[in-house]
Amino acid sequence: MTRISCRYNGNLNCxxxxxxxxxxxxxxxxxxxxxxxxSFSPTDLLATALGTCVLTVIGITAKRRNWAVTNAEAxxxxxxxxxxxxxxxxxxxxxxxxxxxxEEQVQLFKRVVNDCPVKRNLEPSMTIDLIWC
Numbered sequence: 001m002t003r004i005s006c007r008y009n010g011n012l013n014c015x016x017x018x019x020x021x022x023x024x025x026x027x028x029x030x031x032x033x034x035x036x037x038x039s040f041s042p043t044d045l046l047a048t049a050l051g052t053c054v055l056t057v058i059g060i061t062a063k064r065r066n067w068a069v070t071n072a073e074a075x076x077x078x079x080x081x082x083x084x085x086x087x088x089x090x091x092x093x094x095x096x097x098x099x100x101x102x103e104e105q106v107q108l109f110k111r112v113v114n115d116c117p118v119k120r121n122l123e124p125s126m127t128i129d130l131i132w133c
Contacts, residue, residue, distance in 0.1 A: 012036070033086070043088055047078040050091050050128070053118035058097070061112045067105060072097050090127040097132075106132070 003019035012029035013036075027042050029035020040048065051074035062069040072095070079090040095113070097106060110132060113119065119128055 013039075014042075043078060043080070046088060046122070047076040047091055049118045050074075050116070050122065051076040051093055053116040054093060054095060054113045054130070057112055057116045058095075058109050061109060067101070069098060069101075069109075088126050090129065091122070092129045092131065094131045094133050 004016050005019065006014055006016045008014050009026075012034060014027045015024055016027070017024045025045075026039045027045065028037060028039040030041045030044075031037045033041075035041070054074050055072055058069055058072055061067075074096075075094045077092040077094075078088055079092065081087050081089045097109060101109075110130075113130065122128060
């Protein structure tokens with residue numbers, strides 16, 4: 001179990017502390033939702049969670065096989081709904097792997113990212129598009 005302690009600081013700004021490490025981050029509401037947009041918004045953190053989870057699953061798979069995937073990248077675009085309740089409608093992630101990987105390695109990574117817990121938990125409620133570059 002991991003505990004994250006969150007605090008509302010006022011002015012649509014929050015801070016969060018990761019219990020085990022003590023690392024902190026802050027969020028700020030986006031300008032289109034009455035905020036200043038000076039940091040990640042809460043929904044930005046969801047998009048960030050997807051990108052970093054995909055890369056972590058790739059990293060775990062590579063580490064177990066002694067493969068190098070340093071500098072693999074994921075760029076995630078968050079698309080919000082335009083009508084109805086405010087929600088994330090789609091997360092679109094562009095995943096770039098090192099060029100020196102074999103086709104078999106790339107195919108394995110394409111399969112294992114479906115085991116990303118963030119993707120698995122979010123998928124029933126939104127569209128997730130993975131684009132391999």
